[in-house]
Amino acid sequence: MFHPNEKGFYGQYGGAYIPEMLIPNIEELKKNYLEILESETFQKEYHLLLNDYAGRPSPLFKAQRLSDKYNTNIWLKREDLNHTGSHKLNNTIGQILLAKKMGRQRIIAETGAGQHGVATATVCALMGLQCIVYMGQTDMERQAPNVARMRMLGAEVRPALSGNRTLKDATNEALRDWIANPTDTFYLIGSVVGPHPYPDMVARLQAIISLEIKQQLKQKVGTELPDYVIACVGGGSNAAGSFYHFLEDASVRLIGTEAAGLGVDSGETAASMACGDIGIIHGSMTYLMQNEDGQITEPYSISAGLDYPGIGPLHAHLKDSGRATYMPVTDEESLQAALELTRLEGIIPALESAHALAVLPKMNFKPGDQVVVTVSGRGDKDMKAYMEYFKLTE
Numbered sequence: 001m002f003h004p005n006e007k008g009f010y011g012q013y014g015g016a017y018i019p020e021m022l023i024p025n026i027e028e029l030k031k032n033y034l035e036i037l038e039s040e041t042f043q044k045e046y047h048l049l050l051n052d053y054a055g056r057p058s059p060l061f062k063a064q065r066l067s068d069k070y071n072t073n074i075w076l077k078r079e080d081l082n083h084t085g086s087h088k089l090n091n092t093i094g095q096i097l098l099a100k101k102m103g104r105q106r107i108i109a110e111t112g113a114g115q116h117g118v119a120t121a122t123v124c125a126l127m128g129l130q131c132i133v134y135m136g137q138t139d140m141e142r143q144a145p146n147v148a149r150m151r152m153l154g155a156e157v158r159p160a161l162s163g164n165r166t167l168k169d170a171t172n173e174a175l176r177d178w179i180a181n182p183t184d185t186f187y188l189i190g191s192v193v194g195p196h197p198y199p200d201m202v203a204r205l206q207a208i209i210s211l212e213i214k215q216q217l218k219q220k221v222g223t224e225l226p227d228y229v230i231a232c233v234g235g236g237s238n239a240a241g242s243f244y245h246f247l248e249d250a251s252v253r254l255i256g257t258e259a260a261g262l263g264v265d266s267g268e269t270a271a272s273m274a275c276g277d278i279g280i281i282h283g284s285m286t287y288l289m290q291n292e293d294g295q296i297t298e299p300y301s302i303s304a305g306l307d308y309p310g311i312g313p314l315h316a317h318l319k320d321s322g323r324a325t326y327m328p329v330t331d332e333e334s335l336q337a338a339l340e341l342t343r344l345e346g347i348i349p350a351l352e353s354a355h356a357l358a359v360l361p362k363m364n365f366k367p368g369d370q371v372v373v374t375v376s377g378r379g380d381k382d383m384k385a386y387m388e389y390f391k392l393t394e
């Protein structure tokens, strides 16, 4: 019910709306990905790297002072403790193994904030593969430390110079590259977005998060099933991974949080579910923010990783079917939640992850509830925003 059909549709969402010249590439990926992902050799190599390179399993930590504050049981799934500081490596490890098995030597990716670019450059260095990352010129200036990381890792960062010079423009450049280099190149997408089979493939690679939550919760409290799973949603990959193995367990309430920026009515927002409507972005049918002419509008959020005008098609389907609930969270709310976690638990979260934590005061938990919140990444990269907002230099 929550898996895509043969053509990649989750209900009415998803599919593969791509230029004709990309059809052979997508067809080849479609033909191979499931068989490779499910093969014993892939599973062995993937899990070995997850364990010994990424540092998995990531802990499921009982946040006791946070639990006391909200009078319930709050567990943090610590994706921030992965190598490179977020869940993104789970996906890039999987796709780089897939690329190798398909005989591809050249890896391309696009990145907005640079986090996916760094995770891609990391696994390319690990595997000795050529890496080209497209990034909007504006983003390159805003995210200079990540550009430097990618270069240190041996990747070539190519500026996208069209449009607003942000993520959408970088995506166009990457697609153009893929059309021009169909046989030797693997396009490594960073979230549960893009044409089929990417959303399904990335969800499967991030599903390790919910697989571990089940095992860890069973061990700690004697049940596999929490009452709530809460995760932030940019494109939706850490949320998809956190939800994946609970989709058929109707008693588990799934909550996604999207970035409202300055507020859902402010015009400065990235809440594509609260503010968007249905259209096509990045090769797939989903909710996105567009103007009356169908032009995609520039999103805004303080959190660079949630600053995306669309949402993965799985989430659009989960929203419409009522299986998951999505709540908007403003910049301000996320900053306060980041400070709260830091002061109560000694964990500085990424601003993206703080969007998940920010719904805790809005919920009505019972004292016996088991609540899992995915901390998708660590906050080091966001210290500049924290320094400014909390006046930490005075």
Ligand SMILES: *Cc1c(COP(=O)(O)O)cnc(C)c1O
Pocket (backbone or CB within 6 Å): 085, 086, 087, 088, 115, 116, 190, 191, 192, 232, 233, 234, 235, 236, 237, 238, 239, 305, 306, 350, 352, 353, 376, 377, 378
């Ligand atoms: C990229 C990123 C996100 C948003 O991406 P999803 O695909 O929605 O998970 C969230 N948190 C962190 C730390 C990120 O780096």
